[in-house]
Amino acid sequence: MLKALHNFGEYVLLMQRTFSVPERFGVFFRQMLQEIYKLGVDSLWIVIFISLFIGAVLTVQVGLNITSPLIPDFTVGYITREVVLLEFSSTIMCLILAGKVGSNIASELGTMRVTEQIDALEIMGVNSANYLILPKIAGFVLFIPVLVIISMFFGIGGGYLMAYLSSMITVAKYEFGIMFWFSPFNITYSVIKSMVFAFIIASVASYYGYNVRGGALQVGKASTNSVVMSSVLILAFDLIITNLMLGR
């Protein structure tokens, strides 16, 4: 417990150093674009791939489980849409990205720490936290909405494909289902949620990576720890944000 508090304090201090005005805006901007590319654009294929398949599987699962004649067929489209928009494209996608992006950030910073690259920055008088971490957090938080929207598109598209390929449900009914009782606020909610998650992923991974002591083994450990910790936090914040934004 005491250790958790200590870690949290360290984390807050690190964020304080991170969120200061960059030394050189040109450099910051270039770094941020690089991070968007490395953390965001490079995650596109995995997001598309997973979304497409989960969307398709969701449609099949729901279709197979609705046997009662009292429930209309378009429910399949409706449920697929709700699950994808509300939880899958934000929470589940971010849990997956916590693994990919989180470990990437933690191992990069950890390596820089153990090879004294961070010390080298400090000696030069560069605020290493600001220089290294801010572009990652800013880049990932800015780009996550793009990933989420793409994931929504392909998730629902996966279900569409299934409706088209199988005889379980007609395309027309699926289309009707995905437009049924549609509330655009759900998209806003998902996007906001994912931006919080993106902040958690990038900042927690940075914290673990930045504070590595030792060698390559500790870098690996830090990257594992960061994935575990950010996953737990994502789930906790999912509950909190959902209650705040949708609860009543």
Place this chain on the structure above:
Amino acid sequence: MIEVLNLYKSFENKTVLTDVSTVFEKGKTNLIIGRSGSGKTVLMKNLIGLMTPTSGEILYDRRSFSKMKKPELKNLRREMGMLFQGSALFDSMTVLDNVMFPLTMFTRDSYKERVNRAKFCLERVNLNDADDLYPAEISGGMMKRVAIARAIALNPDYLFCDEPNSGLDPKTAMLIDELVHDITKEYNMTTVINTHDMNSVMNIGEKIIFISGGRKAWEGTSAEIMSSTNKELNDFVFASDFFRRMKE
């Protein structure tokens, strides 16, 4: 000139440095020598501000390090260059970008001026055609050269080297030593070098301080070291057969 006055450093009830006082002189290569674990690295880290002394003072040309305010500290940082044990080059940047980095962060020079300065520094360390290579693609000796070029890019007044020739063959080690020595003379820098290599001591030891068990046990020049009667120092110096035979 860097003055160290009654420096103490302890970590959670373990004292590593006890009452160290000395002067590192301008325009000379000042060596800190001692057995492994004697506290050389800790002393250097205190000098450059990567660690804070438990008590005692460090004066950079009469300016007290501990009493400096942030802006002054920032200016002082720009007068310091450091060569890390593992070179600490930025993995994600080419050789040229590594050397240009301090210039980009801290000068208003145009791109062209920065490239010229970086190339000049690389030429100074006799590295001409590695500009576009990444640190992973060059040898350890070349990395040291790049690190020296980066350290002198901003024309520092103080140069720090942590074991500059560890991991190098004797011939390359000597070349690096001589390079550091020549640059010190050329720019009239205050250079502090951490080493346990007796070859360096004999070649470039203009002022030597010997640390034993966290205390300064001896100080003098390379000429004096051979005739010293200090028991601990003799144990250290004549640990190798070669030097023992040389003395006899």
